[in-house]
Structure formats: structure tokens, C-alpha cells
Amino acid sequence: MNQQTYGVAFTGSGSAKLETVLTNEQMTRVVDTSDEWITTRTGIRQRHIANVTDSIRSLGGEAARQAIASAGLEPADIDLIILATSTPDDLFGSACQIQHEIGAARAVAFDITAACSGFVFSLVTAAQFIRTGAYQNIVVVGADLLSRLTDWSDRRTCVLFGDGAGAIVMQRCETGDRLLSFEMHSDGSKNDCLNAAYKHESAPLVDDITIQNGQFTPVDMNGREVYRFAVKRVPEVLEKSLFHAGISTDDVDWLILHQANQRILDAAAQRLGIPAERVVSNMANHGNTDAASIPIALDEWVRTGKIKAGDTLALSGFGAGLSWGAAILKWGQ
Numbered sequence: 001m002n003q004q005t006y007g008v009a010f011t012g013s014g015s016a017k018l019e020t021v022l023t024n025e026q027m028t029r030v031v032d033t034s035d036e037w038i039t040t041r042t043g044i045r046q047r048h049i050a051n052v053t054d055s056i057r058s059l060g061g062e063a064a065r066q067a068i069a070s071a072g073l074e075p076a077d078i079d080l081i082i083l084a085t086s087t088p089d090d091l092f093g094s095a096c097q098i099q100h101e102i103g104a105a106r107a108v109a110f111d112i113t114a115a116c117s118g119f120v121f122s123l124v125t126a127a128q129f130i131r132t133g134a135y136q137n138i139v140v141v142g143a144d145l146l147s148r149l150t151d152w153s154d155r156r157t158c159v160l161f162g163d164g165a166g167a168i169v170m171q172r173c174e175t176g177d178r179l180l181s182f183e184m185h186s187d188g189s190k191n192d193c194l195n196a197a198y199k200h201e202s203a204p205l206v207d208d209i210t211i212q213n214g215q216f217t218p219v220d221m222n223g224r225e226v227y228r229f230a231v232k233r234v235p236e237v238l239e240k241s242l243f244h245a246g247i248s249t250d251d252v253d254w255l256i257l258h259q260a261n262q263r264i265l266d267a268a269a270q271r272l273g274i275p276a277e278r279v280v281s282n283m284a285n286h287g288n289t290d291a292a293s294i295p296i297a298l299d300e301w302v303r304t305g306k307i308k309a310g311d312t313l314a315l316s317g318f319g320a321g322l323s324w325g326a327a328i329l330k331w332g333q
């Protein structure tokens with residue numbers, strides 16, 4: 001049996017540009033809220049909203065194309081596309097649509113649904129295919145249009161979310177493994193704290209056979225429980241991951257958490273002892289974009305030259321499931 005394993009490198013990033021902005025002031029005309037309440041409780045000042053012609057396919061495709069180009073590759077070089085999303089264009093999966101959109105004809109493509117942990121879980125999944133030698137060039141896309149799943153009359157949730165798409169390229173690396181460690185966790189017993197559940201009534205079909213007749217409901221959340229969960233689990237999972245990577249918080253150049261709430265970022269960074277200037281935050285501009293939030297933030301920091309090749313990044317995604325995870329990696333070839 002071939003025991004050889006291969007290293008992973010993180011070689012490109014991209015993100016889609018969404019033109020339409022929804023400000024906190026505009027939110028006050030949608031629900032009974034205020035700019036002051038939203039900014040002080042969450043740090044969010046505006047969010048981007050997909051236009052009616054946008055889709056996971058178009059926005060995810062744009063992010064993927066950019067990431068592939070920045071890695072110096074062509075779509076035809078891609079072996080695998082993993083799409084992290086909870087808001088696909090097609091419940092059977094949208095990764096294949098992105099494959100077609102970008103012309104990555106050789107790539108196999110599939111979706112992973114793990115809400116706000118989806119990008120980290122997908123990155124870890126991609127790494128397994130590279131480490132085993134199965135694939136060399138993989139695109140991981142995080143794309144969500146939470147505006148599709150939002151109850152726009154519920155002020156407890158609708159002010160938090162936005163739409164977006166980001167992507168990275170991961171490649172086989174002959175000179176070491178840049179994924180230093182990872183952790184993934186799930187706790188389904190707390191699923192009711194945050195979900196967009198399928199709700200149905202039974203409808204008679206024929207004879208004594210009944211079917212489920214229903215639809216997916218908008219995001220429902222117990223904000224306080226989710227907040228408590230996040231400020232406990234995120235530092236914990238990062239501490240474990242750093243330990244397994246054999247490094248300390250002093251070695252982390254950038255902490256990139258799922259952009260859920262500035263207070264969660266601040267609490268996690270404080271517990272880890274990571275100063276604010278090394279914490280990536282773009283939530284004032286984007287709100288919570290679910291699986292897209294980490295790759296969008298990463299791409300913005302790469303494109304503005306803040307994240308450089310060789311930098312050590314500590315990523316953590318957390319949210320519905322409940323689920324949470326972390327990845328410690330070195331950026332670049």
C-alpha cells in the first residue's frame with residue numbers, strides 16, 4: 001500500500017463584489033431598530049445584498065475565478081470544487097453549477113452544508129484529498145445568500161446577516177504541509193438554538209399513505225445561547241488547535257474568525273491574548289455572511305497586502321448545527 005502523503009499549500013484567494021448595500025439606517029425602515037442598537041451590539045454598520053439576478057452560481061463562480069487566477073492556474077487545472085453553502089440555488093447542490101460557470105470541466109464538484117462552520121469544514125475536507133494524493137488543485141468556495149433565508153420582520157435576526165461569496169485555492173505542496181492543525185466539532189443536541197428547519201404538515205396522498213407537505217422556514221435563533229456557545233467554544237477550539245500545531249498565540253499573525261459579531265471576536269481574542277491589530281474584522285461592512293465570511297475576510301486582507309506569504313493564520317468557524325472548528329495554516333506557496 002502506498003503510504004506516501006502530500007503537503008497542502010494555500011495559494012490563491014478571491015471574493016465576489018456585491019454592489020447593493022443595505023445600511024443600518026435603511027434597516028430602521030424595515031424593522032423597529034436603530035443604528036445605535038445594531039452597532040453597539042454587533043459592530044455591523046451595513047451588509048451587502050444580492051441583486052435579483054445574482055446567484056450562488058454567479059457569485060461563487062466570480063470568487064472561484066479570482067482565486068484560481070491569483071494562484072496562477074486555469075479553471076481546467078482544477079480537480080475538485082467544494083462549495084460550502086446553506087443557501088444553494090439548487091437543493092441537490094450548486095457546486096456543479098459553479099463548475100460549469102467557470103469552465104472547470106475536469107473538476108468533480110459537491111456541496112458541504114455546515115452553516116457558518118462550512119468553510120473551515122470544507123477546507124479540512126479538501127486537505128484530506130490532497131494529503132492522500134487523490135487531487136492536486138482544489139477550489140474551496142464559501143457562498144451564502146442569507147437574505148433568502150431571513151425573516152425580514154424579525155428584528156432579532158434580520159439585522160445580522162448579509163450576502164457574499166469568497167474562495168481559496170489549495171494545492172499539493174512538495175516542500176512541506178502548510179495546514180498545521182485542525183479541529184472540528186458538532187453538538188446536535190443544541191440544534192434548536194440556531195436553525196432554518198423544514199416544517200411540514202402531513203397531507204393524504206393515496207389509500208393510507210400520507211406525505212410531508214411543507215417548506216424550509218427562515219433562520220430562527222436564540223441569540224443569547226449562541227453568544228454563550230461562541231465565546232466558550234471558539235477560544236477553546238483555537239487553543240487546542242494551536243497546541244496541536246505546536247505554536248502559541250504569539251506566533252499567530254492573523255486571527256480570522258467567522259464574522260458573526262464584533263463582541264464575539266473581541267471576547268475570543270481577549271481570552272486568547274491576541275491584540276486587536278492582529279484580529280481580522282470586516283463585519284462593519286458585510287455583517288454575517290455565513291460560510292462566506294472567512295474567505296471574504298481572508299481575501300480582503302490578502303488583496304490589501306496585510307496577509308503575506310508565510311504568515312500564520314488561525315481560522316475558526318462556528319454556528320448552526322451547532323458546529324465549530326478551527327484550522328491553523330501558513331498562507332502562500
Ligand code: COA
Pocket residue numbers: 032033034037038041042116155156157159221222223224226227260261264288318319320
Ligand atoms: N433592534 C432593537 N432592539 C432589538 C433588536 C434590534 N435589532 N433585536 C432585539 N432587540 C431587543 C430585544 O427585543 C430586547 O428587548 P427587551 O429587553 O425589551 O425584550 C433587547 O433588545 C435585548 O435582546 P437580546 O436578544 O437579549 O439582546 P442581546 O444582548 O442578546 O443581543 C444579539 C442580541 C443577537 C446581538 C446577541 O445575542 C448575539 O450577538 N448573539 C449571537 C448571534 C450570532 O452571532 N449568531 C450567528 C452565529 S453564526
